[in-house]
Amino acid sequence: MNRQIVRLTYVALGLVGALVVMTTYWQTWAAAGLADRQDNAIKRVAEFSIDRGLIFSWKPRKRLVRNIERDVEQNTLFLRRYPYGPLAPHVIGYSTVGRSRTGLERSLNDYLTSSNANLSTLVDKALDELRGKPVEGNDVVTNLDLEAQEVALEQLGTRCGAVVVLDPRTGKVRVMASTPTFDPNLVENNFAQIERI
Numbered sequence: 663m664n665r666q667i668v669r670l671t672y673v674a675l676g677l678v679g680a681l682v683v684m685t686t687y688w689q690t691w692a693a694a695g696l697a698d699r700q701d702n703a704i705k706r707v708a709e710f711s712i713d714r715g716l717i718f719s720w721k722p723r724k725r726l727v728r729n730i731e732r733d734v735e736q737n738t739l740f741l742r743r744y745p746y747g748p749l750a751p752h753v754i755g756y757s758t759v760g761r762s763r764t765g766l767e768r769s770l771n772d773y774l775t776s777s778n779a780n781l782s783t784l785v786d787k788a789l790d791e792l793r794g795k796p797v798e799g800n801d802v803v804t805n806l807d808l809e810a811q812e813v814a815l816e817q818l819g820t821r822c823g824a825v826v827v828l829d830p831r832t833g834k835v836r837v838m839a840s841t842p843t844f845d846p847n848l849v850e851n852n853f854a855q856i857e858r859i
Contacts, residue, residue: 710739710759715774715799717754717766719808720836726754726804727767738796742767748843750811753804756846766802774799805834814839 688696697705717727729740742757755765763771771777776787776799787797807827814825818841827837 706759707737707739709775710741711737712775712797712799713740714742714757715776715801717774718801718803719750719806719811720804721807722809723803724808726750726806740796742846744846746808747845747847749808749815750806750838751844751846752840753806753838754846756849758850761849766804770802774802776800805829805836806838807836810837811839815841815843 696702699705713729713731714727716725716729718724719726724746726744726746728743728745730743732739732741741759744751744754744756751765753765755763755767757763757767757771762768767774776797790797810827814827814837818825818839820841822841824840825837826835826839828834829836
């Protein structure tokens with residue numbers, strides 16, 4: 663057989679072998695790290711396709727977060743809005759497309775997105791997906807007393823500081839106010855200004 667053909671065959675087999683090794687590496691060992699990256703566009707679209715659960719105050723029972731439905735490039739995305747703005751962003755945090763999550767939005771992310779599902783909710787989730795319904799998250803009721811939270815922020819005024827009020831019987835956090843504060847609705851566009859706070 664011609665020596666050049668044999669060499670070419672070995673080179674081709676070596677390249678195919680390298681391709682198999684690298685593909686195996688990226689799909690098995692490196693897959694988890696790639697999937698968890700913040701700049702993973704597929705993951706971002708999937709996360710914002712979930713109708714996240716709402717967050718409520720304890721007293722009075724008010725919705726601290728709402729979802730705005732937007733159609734973007736044939737995908738229905740649910741973006742978060744905070745009707746009370748700067749009243750409790752240090753507790754609630756924010757969930758944005760470009761800036762990730764903080765506060766309860768981050769610590770309770772699995773619960774708010776129904777990622778913590780058990781077998782019965784997994785079946786319901788699968789059936790909803792087959793029907794074309796968006797996945798719905800679970801709601802959260804905080805222990806925050808919204809009226810007391812407002813009073814605490816008013817008393818702090820423009821001074822830097824924080825107020826934390828606990829229920830002495832249960833240890834539940836009723837107020838967690840901090841100044842300077844920020845409006846979580848503006849995080850996406852004004853992050854440099856908020857970062858200085």
